[in-house]
Amino acid sequence: MTRGTVAVTGAAGFIGRWVVKELLDRGYVVHGLDNLSNGSRRNVEEFSTSDQFTLEIGDICDEEVVDDLLHEDTDACIHLAAEIDVQESLDDPQSHFDANVVGTQNILEACRRTDTRLGLVGTCMVYDMVDSGDGIDESHPVKPASPYAGSKIGAENVAEGYYHGYDLPITFLRPFNTYGPYQKTGMAGGVVSIFTNRDLQGESLKIFGDGTQTRDLLYATDCARFIVDGTFSDDAVGEVFNAGTGTDISINDLAELIATDGTDIRHVEHHHPQSEVQKLRCDPSKANELLDWEPDVSLEEGVDHLRDWLRTQNRGD
Template identity: 80%
Template sequence: MTQETVVVTGAAGFIGRWVVDELLERGYTVRGLDNLSNGSRRNVAEFESHDRFDLVVGDVSDEETVSELLDEDTDACIHLAAEIDVQESLDNPQSHFEANLVGTEHVLEACRQTETRLGLVGTCMVYDMVDSKEGIDESHPVKPASPYAGTKLAAENLAESYYHGYDLPVTILRPFNTYGPFQKTGMAGGVVSIFTSRDIEGKPLKIFGDGTQTRDLVYATDTARFIVDATFSEEAVGEVINAGTGSDISINDLAKLIASEGTEIKHVEHHHPQSEVQKLLGSYEKANELLGWEPEVSLEEGVEQLREWLQEES
């Protein structure tokens, strides 16, 4: 059993919750931070009685809160706290700037002051369009198409400056589209959770646009394992690393996979077509080479596990 302590920002969010679970399983002590604007106490309710988990309700945009959370006993920080709504970032870019860039600067400075290694969780949405059948690797051009993606990319650049300028051990992580239990099923959720929830409720599955856009879908436990592995890997320090499955599926085919007999599938007008990434297919070759990581849960298995969880929750 390790005695190491890890700070997780955004700990009560969807991915944060799974990262906390992975860390506790490995024996770490976890200090979580979340302002509960997007995360929920329900997500971490099963950890509340755990003697190695504590949740602080606070915001990364508050410098004092962040600096108090990290101390000389902190061995690593995994930074997940972020505003993540693409449409909202187009409507209100300021909120994404404050959370994603200013908040990240506070985390970086606290890590610098305490010499704490940092796993910065970015997004695959920073990448430029891709037409080829080959997966997007870490050298693929970036082209943020929304303030959400722009602020996340700026946060990565800032983190890289702390690595090069201060020799802070930073690893930048870009998981592709993560799905699974505890993800929201409304508009702020992911397409797999939305489709599965609507199918259970007997509602039509609504596809924005023509449905030919594709996604590389990674199950939550695989993403969490990737984030923890990469954060503590010496070989990964200073690197940008993707986590995908190496295969993609069109939204049309995803709807067909999830829809039960009798469930209607219909197309509706896209509400933010300018920020749509047409093809997302990630290469995990670098993650496999540096970490020995590869996805373990197939899309069919993941959808079935998500369906079972949603049915139990309803």
């Protein structure tokens, strides 16, 4: 049974494809939009035969493209499209401002025109990472350490104005470090995917800096479920939610977990130490209390799932 229609920006990206799958599994019709700068048609090839999924190739910075995505009968929009590379934002801050702030403004205007509920997906990188040892909750101070993080909190601030000024139903969603199948395994990917792929290839695992920095690692399906639950919860409107496991692991320990016999682990000079985050641990209690959400997949299970998937990709299956 069809439950409604959802527009998803960034639908062919790593997290986007998992959100699309979660929505399709729940019976929604999904209209995706992606400019394929970070995403790939291959990520959503699984859904290509479904009559409940369409993918439009276009950019959120194009107002006409965004206007065509949303209609009066669209039940919700989940906005994931963004420039997401910290180093690239330091080299080219304008591109991140255009995509993440101007693009979000276009989405907000289209949602206002059609009175469409919006799930705005942000990032944990907006938080001040000092004194975050007990876990970062939603009241934690923000302090963006890169133009990427600055553009993401800027987009949230603009959206908050639409929530208060127009009573537009918006939920603010900040997942922590997400990993899993379909994530890139090069420098633009996440540390779990990079390490796991390098281990399978028999290459050394390179740790930037001393490796004592920690991350709270969230599996892709848990992240997608959080995003969909948050978007459709009436209790969540106007609220900010974090999603993570509540447990962090050092990069040194992560490398030891992933490395198999014979894989070398070595430390290298950090390429952007000024924007490094020393400790990232989520306090997900608000999502648990208001959304009844908690992660299902442990880090060990997630790494096993990712390793199995990467093996099929490396074989060309």
